[in-house]
Amino acid sequence: MTVLVALRDWDIDAWVARLRRELPGRNIVTLGEPFDRRAVHYAVSWKHPPGSLAGLPNLSAIFSLGAGVDHLMGDDRLPDVPIMRVVDPDLTSRMSEYIILHCLKILRQQMRYVRQQAERLWEDDRDQPAAADVRVGIMGMGVLGQDAARKLRMIGFDVAGWSRTARSASSVVIEGVEVFTGEEGLAPFLARTDILVCLLPLTDDTRGILDSKLLSGLARTGRTGGAHLINAGRGGLQVEADILACLDDGTLASATLDVFQTEPLPQASPLWTHPRVDITPHNAAMSAPATIARLVAEQIARAERGEPFQHAVDRSRGY
């Protein structure tokens, strides 16, 4: 029984070593070597070359090495077998760390105090709002969005969520957190939001959703001195030219971006030097590779005990 490792842009030797450790006795092969295509039962993918998983007659499952599966969905020869994504409690917790850090950075005007220190300026904001005075809106109320909502609420923020589909929204019950749904819920959700946190999956329905039209719907009369965007989802969700225009015309007060349309962010991007843009290098929530390898091994063990896979992707939704 063979496991095929099909990766791009990631250290393949390290992944093979980790999977060998977690799956002793299995044959772990890579695309770059000859292997028996009929022996492949499982594929592990991160941005695999399109078509490279076709022609594997006994393939029974594909495991994405990340929470997102948008990197798989562009492959029109993707075999029709279950696709599982990584749901790592550690990754969820790290994403919430990132979101809480940047919501508090905005609330407590941390970059203002960094600048004041450089000028030896002792001056505080006598009208500093509390977290309860600030409305955070989370787009995407899956596992990550729900964890962030719960923790932001506990810190005191006024939190709401938005789900694209009613099916997703109905499963979310967090005390004090209203969840808006669908096209008709988007405008009222944005109108009550000072800090927009985007955690949506990247699908045909969400590509480019963070554009001027959407951003202009945010509240601008709240206690945070304008509307703020935090995108820790996928770069393909945002239209960077629109974000820059919105920053310059006052539609947005700041943007905190962990993801970009092109990564690494090109040297020529004006985002690098914009005074109200904070950039992190797509590291909001990185799973430890050892953890992911263990989760893949656990999924294979479940299947071989006759139990269903966990965290299967719904291809019709694209996540």
Place this chain on the structure above:
Amino acid sequence: MTVLVALRDWDIDAWVARLRRELPGRNIVTLGEPFDRRAVHYAVSWKHPPGSLAGLPNLSAIFSLGAGVDHLMGDDRLPDVPIMRVVDPDLTSRMSEYIILHCLKILRQQMRYVRQQAERLWEDDRDQPAAADVRVGIMGMGVLGQDAARKLRMIGFDVAGWSRTARSASSVVIEGVEVFTGEEGLAPFLARTDILVCLLPLTDDTRGILDSKLLSGLARTGRTGGAHLINAGRGGLQVEADILACLDDGTLASATLDVFQTEPLPQASPLWTHPRVDITPHNAAMSAPATIARLVAEQIARAERGEPFQHAVDRSRGY
């Protein structure tokens, strides 16, 4: 029945107006005007001039306008009446905002990414620790310390506390948070702490406690690249010359200071420009003045209904 407002370094007219609003029908007087000393039943103090509350034969209580009462304790002619401090849930929540922000700033190396952005550098830390890998230690487990401990724990940090007295420690039960006590508990508490958060009250026993000796007891082999100090208590707790020496000899990796031995921090202080010091202007937790005025009015109303005061200070402990 008269209320005497005795303040220094704070806008007295605004306080008189707020107290008049919350205490309609009372006579609100200030030190700068003539008043009948026998009519004064209550005093409201923030850094009142020493001796100015003496000679008030019918004084029944003193209300501090802040959580700390160290500003009162230096007055050796302070009348022997109950002293109450402000315990404002909003202030507690704001202090936790500050502590969480700065613990996450350290965990997620935020200042590194600010510097990298200035250099258009796309580089992440593949070995980024999770909150669970980082040990926060809170000195001072009163209302503020307990709230911070509970919230940091929920975010995932490995949290412990330290109380100077066993009496204070015994009342603290937070799941997963060990509370060390007294002189003998200090060394083991420091030895398991990567990020030290100081919220102690300033008393004769705690003055200058944050010195080289104490700081050298912190862990330096943890996942945060050295030991970190966050002082959001009182400036008098810290020995700034020692903190600078510890930063320079590697005992401390960073210091985040909201309070200082002299405030505002003098222009000549080398803390302003130290690359591993973050300064905020004593604004970690400011109560809204309107809230404090309301809390003082509620205490007076309690007393006049024959109920005991809340949040009375124990003079033998000094807080």
